[in-house]
Amino acid sequence: MRVTRHSVRLAAIAVFVALLATPVAAQSVNRAAIDELNTQLLYVALPLTLFVELILVYAIYRFRDNDDPKPTADDPALEITWTTATAVILVFVGVSGYFVLTNPFLTPAAAASSGETGESLEIEVDAYQWGWEFTYPEGDFTTKNRLVIPENTNVTLVMSSSDVIHSLYVPGLGIKQDIFPGQPQVARTRATVPGEYDLYCAELCGSGHSRMGGTVVVMNQTAYDEWVATQSSPQ
Numbered sequence: 001m002r003v004t005r006h007s008v009r010l011a012a013i014a015v016f017v018a019l020l021a022t023p024v025a026a027q028s029v030n031r032a033a034i035d036e037l038n039t040q041l042l043y044v045a046l047p048l049t050l051f052v053e054l055i056l057v058y059a060i061y062r063f064r065d066n067d068d069p070k071p072t073a074d075d076p077a078l079e080i081t082w083t084t085a086t087a088v089i090l091v092f093v094g095v096s097g098y099f100v101l102t103n104p105f106l107t108p109a110a111a112a113s114s115g116e117t118g119e120s121l122e123i124e125v126d127a128y129q130w131g132w133e134f135t136y137p138e139g140d141f142t143t144k145n146r147l148v149i150p151e152n153t154n155v156t157l158v159m160s161s162s163d164v165i166h167s168l169y170v171p172g173l174g175i176k177q178d179i180f181p182g183q184p185q186v187a188r189t190r191a192t193v194p195g196e197y198d199l200y201c202a203e204l205c206g207s208g209h210s211r212m213g214g215t216v217v218v219m220n221q222t223a224y225d226e227w228v229a230t231q232s233s234p235q
């Protein structure tokens, strides 16, 4: 079978477009903000990478037989251009990153200063060697290594550690926050897609660190209410 250069090129373009255009519904507002930043930066990085690689390939080809290279001459205009272009790109990356960092779901302290607080389901998180305990506001019940939250609800995790430094990491929901003993930390999210998400401790915290995982279960409001009722009813 003959594979034409044309078909290879078409396939490469198709894969590239599919990668860029695949609409992956973000599972939380945190995740949406992070994914959007990634895509934005990708649109800047890809053309730059192609540009640099093309120049590299061109230089290799153009000067392949050059046994007597001449030193390059000063070119102030060119130097000013590439310095300015680099500065513009860095400012763009810095500003885009700043706006995601100050998102009130990624930096809860920013929520307080921007006045964006509002209703929030507050769940206490205790991290310890080696596990997680979650205490819910609706009743005096706790769960271990399994955090259940309702979808489309602002959730605030008030976290403390009973021993060493741990870090709550839920990649699927875009949550990552270190937890220092004696210094409660806050993480926030609003999950938008029901399902189960892996939870890890992202801070090496002792010999049981690798086992310090769990699951975050996002339920629709009805299922969550029913689940709370079964938890708090007397046995």
Ligand SMILES: [Cu+2]
Pocket (backbone or CB within 6 Å): 128, 165, 166, 167, 201, 202, 203, 204, 205, 209, 212
């Ligand atoms: Cu840990």
